[in-house]
Amino acid sequence: MVVLRIEGAPVSDNVSQVVHRLRDIGLNVETTALRGETLLIVPGASPVVQEALAAMPGVRQIKEVNVPYPLVSREWQQETTRVHVGNVTIGGGEPVIIAGPCSVESEVQVRAAAEAAKMAGAHLLRGGAYKPRTNPYSFQGLGERGLKLLRAAGDAVGLPVVTEVMSPSTVDLVSEYADMLQVGTRNMANFDLLRALGACQRPVLLKRGMSATVEEWLQAAEYIVASGNPNVVLCERGIRSFEVATRNTLDLAGAVLAKQRSHLPVVVDPSHGTGVVELIGPMSMAAIAAGVDGLTLEMHPNPKEAFSDGDQALTPKQLEEIVDQVMRLADYLTPAYAEQGARREYGIRNS
Numbered sequence: 001m002v003v004l005r006i007e008g009a010p011v012s013d014n015v016s017q018v019v020h021r022l023r024d025i026g027l028n029v030e031t032t033a034l035r036g037e038t039l040l041i042v043p044g045a046s047p048v049v050q051e052a053l054a055a056m057p058g059v060r061q062i063k064e065v066n067v068p069y070p071l072v073s074r075e076w077q078q079e080t081t082r083v084h085v086g087n088v089t090i091g092g093g094e095p096v097i098i099a100g101p102c103s104v105e106s107e108v109q110v111r112a113a114a115e116a117a118k119m120a121g122a123h124l125l126r127g128g129a130y131k132p133r134t135n136p137y138s139f140q141g142l143g144e145r146g147l148k149l150l151r152a153a154g155d156a157v158g159l160p161v162v163t164e165v166m167s168p169s170t171v172d173l174v175s176e177y178a179d180m181l182q183v184g185t186r187n188m189a190n191f192d193l194l195r196a197l198g199a200c201q202r203p204v205l206l207k208r209g210m211s212a213t214v215e216e217w218l219q220a221a222e223y224i225v226a227s228g229n230p231n232v233v234l235c236e237r238g239i240r241s242f243e244v245a246t247r248n249t250l251d252l253a254g255a256v257l258a259k260q261r262s263h264l265p266v267v268v269d270p271s272h273g274t275g276v277v278e279l280i281g282p283m284s285m286a287a288i289a290a291g292v293d294g295l296t297l298e299m300h301p302n303p304k305e306a307f308s309d310g311d312q313a314l315t316p317k318q319l320e321e322i323v324d325q326v327m328r329l330a331d332y333l334t335p336a337y338a339e340q341g342a343r344r345e346y347g348i349r350n351s
């Protein structure tokens, strides 16, 4: 596949000249408007055609990329993309911690969770308002009321919020309340949803399908970016295997492979990835040691009373210990961040 970067919008003369030239010689072209430029994806342009295209007006870059996910590949872009969620940057070198309950259950619960997440040093608050439950009789989430409660709790403690969106028809509604939209494992291959998220500018947390290969996961990310939204963060959350002692098999090698193959930031979810409270700390440490960009951790003010995923919910104290340990590890591994680490600790204790 060949990617062309062209000055100007898709409707500009520069772009339409190139598109016409390609169509004239029988080649297919996909057009993406990204960051004020146009990217054209052309499967199968020969070196001769590439040379001719490179000389056309407005063509800034032309590159052959040998993977089915050109725009999210490291072959196309070497440096890791930084994704901004409110005042938080994912992919900037310092691990970002997303924490909060599986589901938003009530005003009191989500407010207590928000305060605990903030106290523990998390950077983003999570909580589901639309829950993709395996069983139709399980708690399905509070819907829009849940979005409002999550937003209010995040604002009260000063944390941007992340929540799941399940269908294209609710992308606008969820975008009104959330700073980042999560695509759950069961929806990774919902291509209509991925396209709808490409058309909105909210950052997206794209979970890996529980039966998806790394290549399929990266192609799902490509859908979002090719539809116009470059702000995608990948999330490894465990895959199905023969093992039943853990809820899923956390594929840390897959997370690292995704980072090597793609410029998108990668976070790891050891909560769904193991389903076992005692494994969440060790796997968090392993993920950070492996160089991922952050973690998402489920925490409930009172795990025994959780409406969903109570068995894997950390207590506020357990969360605090894990965040403390992974941040120390990150400071140790990346001395350049150690100074910021010290400031971070003061910031948390004083606010």
Ligand code: PEP
Pocket (backbone or CB within 6 Å): 102, 128, 132, 183, 184, 185, 186, 207, 237, 272
């Ligand atoms: C969740 O984050 O609560 C969730 C439903 O995750 P997943 O889609 O990975 O199961």
Ligand code: MN
Pocket (backbone or CB within 6 Å): 102, 103, 272, 298, 308, 309
């Ligand atoms: Mn959950």
